[in-house]
Amino acid sequence: MMLRRIGLVAWHVFKESVRDRVLYAIGAFAMLLVTAAVVFSQLTAGQDLKIMKDFGLATIELAGVLMAVFIGVGLVAREIERRSIFSLLAKPLPRWEFVVGKYLGLVLTLTVNVLAMSLALYAALAYQHWVAPLGVRASWPAPASDPRLMIAVLMIALELALLTAVALFFSTFSSSTLISVVFTVGIFIAGLLSADLRAFNDVVDAPVLGYLVVGVGWLVPAFSAFDVKNQVVYGLPLAPGFVLHTIAYTVAYAAAAVGAAVIALRSREFK
């Protein structure tokens, strides 16, 4: 019964999201950019396939980040603004189920979008494979339609799942959508720099400040930990343990962030 209620909320979010114009705008733009990678690759001397893959994966990630931030911060805040949360909370639906359902719904939306953009990228890469002479194909470090690209896609999906949890937390915490966007983007940028923050002591000799910065580096969501685009594009191997640990990390951190969102929503009084 509990799972059914969460599933219903998630499905409702998915249906609502796919009708969102913002989603279509970002999605169409991303599709255009992914396929435009074919054109960009023609402008470079050599490295055309690498640039197509770099450009395609970066576009998928960037579009996903925009979707996660702009839809994620409105997940709960919009219900509060519209006052539709009153009717929802009047139903036999615990707040934590409401939050978890919202979260899973957006993760489902993002996953579908990432998969659609990945298909577009694979189509562009297949075209590149088709037009490239045999000698050129032999010089590629990894095949054009390399199935290992899906590892990078999986990592992007995990990154977006984590970012959605952060956006959801700010959505319940803050009463302003703009402030939620600023906080979420700020945490995202800090997370992209988290590896540098954790290695701060290797670069600078400042013990006290160093430990403080390293501590922050471990606390913020490690968005940089999902970046395996270079390894995948160069066809370098990634251990299954690496992928499994990354999945476990995402689940643990996202659970903590969603848990914090539940606490924040529980502590709010709606009059």
Next chain:
Amino acid sequence: MTGAKPTAFGILAVVGGLALSASLLYARDHRYPPPPVTQRMLYVTSGSVVGRVMLTFDALAADVYWIRTIQHYGRDRKSRLQSGRFELLEPLLDLTTSLDPMFMTAYRFGAIFLSMAPPEGPGKPEAAVALLEKGLRATPDRWQYAHDIGFVHYWQTGDFTKAADWFERAARMPKAPSWIGPLAATTRAQGGNRVGARQMLQELLTSPEAYIRQAAERGLLQLQALDAIDFLQAAVDEYFRRHGQYPANWSDLVRAGLIPALPLDPSRVPFVYDATTHHVKLGPGSPLAPLPQGFQR
């Protein structure tokens, strides 16, 4: 539903989740580190191209490239890389200064570290001079750049004529401090000497930039090491004068009362005495190596 107990439990669960996630990340990075991408490259090496792409944010882009420069230098200095150390230092500095031609710190950083001999730097004094000349083209009245070019010639290449030329040029520039004129004259007359070098390094110690002060401190320690090597070499020669043969090791000099104990350089690494050539030099692993060419006797 809003009781204190469930909330406290929830907060504990959140903290536990964060701790678990950090330990998972730590385990992943230590057990399954991703293969390093050995090809370190800059996608764009043209400052004008980056400037156009960044629209009106070229100064911000300069700051970002500057941070990358510091990270690249710091990381490579601490790494055990045998080849390709500091390979991006020159293009990163060029990008930074192309995006922001007034970025004085970047030019002066380049002067110090591009010219440093391995393992502390890439050993490219000509690149350091080119970078500083670029700075002079952007701001012709900055005496610091002319002084730093002189310093590179004085300290790294040992070309004292060029060093004196640049010190004289710096002395003629607006707001140049009064000590540069005498320094130019001394360099012209006597070439490199440790007194002049000490004076220059003492001036650099007053720089507001920490890395310039650190480089100056290291230079002063190198001069101390050179003085100590001269003293020890004199002791070796004195031993030969007294005994008609060279010492076999430091113990011979200690027993002869010429030195009190095993000699250490200013970084606490023992000096090495080569019994075959009878020369004293820095020990392996000394952070003061290599010593500047122009001041060795």
